[in-house]
Amino acid sequence: MCYINRMYEIELKAHVLDRKSVIQNLEKFAAFSGAVEKDDTYYSNTINGKSIKVRIRKETPFSTQEVPNAPQTTSQKSVIFTYKRKEILEKDGTTIEVNDEKELFLSDADAIEAFLFDTGFKTTLKKQKTVLSWHYDGANLELCHVARLGDFLEIEILSENNSEKTVSQSREKLLKMLSKCGIPEDKIENRYYSQMLGEKQETSVARH
Numbered sequence: 704m705c706y707i708n709r710m711y712e713i714e715l716k717a718h719v720l721d722r723k724s725v726i727q728n729l730e731k732f733a734a735f736s737g738a739v740e741k742d743d744t745y746y747s748n749t750i751n752g753k754s755i756k757v758r759i760r761k762e763t764p765f766s767t768q769e770v771p772n773a774p775q776t777t778s779q780k781s782v783i784f785t786y787k788r789k790e791i792l793e794k795d796g797t798t799i800e801v802n803d804e805k806e807l808f809l810s811d812a813d814a815i816e817a818f819l820f821d822t823g824f825k826t827t828l829k830k831q832k833t834v835l836s837w838h839y840d841g842a843n844l845e846l847c848h849v850a851r852l853g854d855f856l857e858i859e860i861l862s863e864n865n866s867e868k869t870v871s872q873s874r875e876k877l878l879k880m881l882s883k884c885g886i887p888e889d890k891i892e893n894r895y896y897s898q899m900l901g902e903k904q905e906t907s908v909a910r911h
Contacts, residue, residue: 711865712802713873717890719854733837738767741832746824758785782809798893
């Protein structure tokens with residue numbers, strides 16, 4: 704088990720209407736870093752009146768044909784336990800997500816799953832995401848297909864602090880990269896995936 708130091712994620716995500724075009728644009732300026740299937744299970748519990756939410760992610764690398772000359776993967780499966788404090792910041796009409804994230808890499812999920820259930824945590828959501836990743840100028844760019852929601856581009860910068868200056872500088876950097884990918888700012892999505900999936904589920908139940 705390995706503990707990763709506390710870092711802040713400063714990120715945005717936007718809807719992708721033309722997946723092929725975005726891949727072509729990414730290939731012009733960013734370095735492809737791999738493809739992975741991410742299966743997420745979210746758990747929640749109320750402790751001392753506060754809602755605590757955690758996630759177990761099972762990652763399975765794969766080889767993709769979508770990216771020209773992408774190498775064959777030799778990476779192994781991994782399990783990641785995450786506790787994340789989320790905050791949405793809006794400035795000049797742009798929505799940026801700032802997350803205080805703590806992660807553990809695990810050999811398998813059995814022990815932590817048993818612990819969560821024994822301490823009262825309940826499964827609240829499952830999410831499947833297929834991800835193609837690129838790196839550019841200190842940022843991670845992920846073209847994601849989320850089951851039931853469609854395609855998105857996530858751009859993330861990791862920082863050791865979340866000061867106003869750092870967030871502002873990162874925001875400008877994120878928007879420039881979004882533009883380089885050919886995606887307009889009005890495609891930025893300010894809802895969490897969990898919220899969007901919850902709304903989908905409510906709509907489905909209402910129809911039946």
